[in-house]
Amino acid sequence: MPLSSPAATTPSAMCPFSPPVTSSPCASFGLECTWGSDPREDCRTWATCARRPSGAPAWVVMNRDCPALKASCPATASPSSPDGGPCADSELGLTCMYCGTAYTCADNCIGGVCFSDPNPNHWFMTALDARCPSSVPNLGDQCADQALVCDYNHYSRGLGAVCQDGLWQIAGVACPFAANGGSGR
DSSP states (O other): OOOBOOOSOOOOSOOOSSOOOTTOBOSSTTOEEEEOOOSSGGGSEEEEEEEOTTSOEEEEEEOOOOOOOSOOOOSSOOOSSTTOOBOOGGGTTOEEEETTEEEEEEESEETTEEOOOSSOEEEEEEEOOTTSOSSOOOTTOBOSSTTOEEEEOGGGTOEEEEEETTEEEEOBOOOTHHHHTTOOO
């Protein structure tokens, strides 16, 4: 299912080089930024330029305390099944790239809905446009291909990113169950 550009306020400023201090002023309401290189995008530092009660925009910063990775991306993609095959608990949250396809190791729960399966963890797969970065970009990093959407398995704890006004931002998503009959894969 295709992702779309966000309908929220279009950012007009770039992200700071390093994470800001929570409650410090920011210039562009709605701007979302991430910092770090962890292949689990949830384990990067996130900041959002949000409105304070006074109405002035300020940074809301979230630092995630994730355990150290117990595994790295396998040398090759799992050829064992069409859905990417099983993955280990130690690989949960990893997004790995193989030949233009993003693989994300996730459990069988998507949006609070869980599916029965003898193998609880799977490599979810999404083919990427050849112009997409080979690793999940940080939100707020510069990009060149306006409206390019890169789906790094956003339904299975990955990230959907869109190049908007020269910056990577979160891509708006539709419900995955409408397109695939509720299978989640």
